[in-house]
Amino acid sequence: MxxxxxxxxxxxxxxxxxxxxxxxxxxxxxxxxxxxxxxxxxxxxxxxxxxxxxxxxxxxxxxxxxxxxxxxxxxxxxKDMYLDLTVTAGTTDYSEVKPARTELFRSPLVSFLYERGWRQNFNLSGFPGPDEEFKMAQEYFKPAEGGLLVDVSCGSGLFSRKFAKSGTYSGVIALDFSENMLRQCYDFIKKDETILNSNLALVRADVSRLPFSSGSVDAVHAGAALHCWPSPSNAIAEISRILRSGGVFVGTTFLRYTPSTPWFVRPLRQRTPGNYTYLIEEEIKDLCTTCGLTNYTSKVQQAFIMFSAEKP
Structure with missing residues (x-):
């Protein structure tokens, strides 16, 4: 496109x-x-x-x-609930099978359960919870206030709705590859009049092929998402491409291990093909830097990491 x-x-x-x-x-x-x-x-x-x-x-x-x-x-x-901007939008006979971790989140059951128990389990790994994570992200996003925010891999819109309700941004785009996650997002939004009247769009797209002009977006958020991406390098390269100069990228994910992890445990946590892509912080920083982002910073708590980087 x-x-x-x-x-x-x-x-x-x-x-x-x-x-x-x-x-x-x-x-x-x-x-x-x-x-x-x-x-x-x-x-x-x-x-x-x-x-x-x-x-x-x-x-x-x-x-x-x-x-x-x-x-x-x-x-x-x-699709009435969202705009489909994937490559396969409109195809009738052709279909693609994505990696298992991608297909999992397209499941109606997982999409329904995501905010009804699934996401709450992240606390066991050190995630501080959606409200605190939102506050932390808002601190990083201060340079982007008044601009356009894209919430990639938004899932059921847990953070998209918070960003939209905050009134901090001129517009918020909730973007995910999962049709059923976007339908869940729609169901949550239509019950809240304060969000119905906000500048919020639901868009289906692939994080490795974002449908935005280069340098057109002020802020990109990716909550608990990086480990689910088939190619984190392609995704971060795309995020870097669409960010304007001074734009901010904030993400959270699970770390494979941290400096405090005992050395004898680390070999048991090596990456294996086909599973989630759990990285260590050095890899995340390296990816951001290689893809053209600067001013990397992070906060770590157990396996939880929130990281931020800017487009120079």
Whole structure:
């Protein structure tokens, strides 16, 4: 796909009124905002550029059946609850089987249980809990206040919702590869009027192929995600690409071991193909640096690590 600054072409008629009250996306050449009630002038097709740096909202990109990128001629579809920007969006006969750890989180059961017991078990490994992790992340994100935040591998939107409710950002994009995680996110959001009225978009995409223009995003968050990525190096390279100069990346994950781990235990925790990619802190720092990020910093508690790096 071409970058999201490419002109988009609607694949359905434009006369239908938007009956929904949520899921916003962005256009670049407008000073007005469309509302769920249909207020404001409807943009022309030439105005419908999905440049993520801007705050006006383009509802039809989410609620029409799809749109086409005029640069690469690729069609993308909307699933009513989220916008599907994966490579395989719209395919009918072709399908891909992802690694087991990726497919696990596409399961309806795991998606349902994630905030209903699954995530709470992270406390056993030193995770301080969502509220404290959110506060810690907000400290790192202070340079990005007022900008656009993308919550990659957002799962059921646990942190996406917190970022949106905080009012700190001009917009928040909850992005995940799992369709069922995004559906769970939708279910949580529609029960909270304060989030319904926020600048929040749900997008399906691959973290190794982020559908945003280079240098177009102010902040990227990846909560308890890095160990689930098939290729952490590709993912962090993509995150570095989309961050603007001065943009901030904050992530949390499980460490394979820490400096306090006894030496005789470490061989038992070596990485094995096909399993989760648990790294040590030196590897995370090396990845961030190699992918062009600077000012790496971190906080470690048992197997929990929150790390941050900036785009120079």
């Amino acid at each position: 071409a970058s999201t600054s490419a002109k988009l072409e609607s694949t359905t008629p434009t006369g239908e009124k938007n009956k929904h009250k949520m899921h916003h996306f962005f256009i670049s050449e407008s000073s007005y905002r469309l509302t769920a009630e249909g207020g404001g002038r409807r943009p022309t097709i030439d105005e419908c550029r999905m440049t993520a740096r801007e705050t006006p909202i383009f509802w039809p990109a989410i609620y029409r059946s799809g749109f086409k990128c005029r640069q690469c001629n690729k069609s993308y579809s909307s």
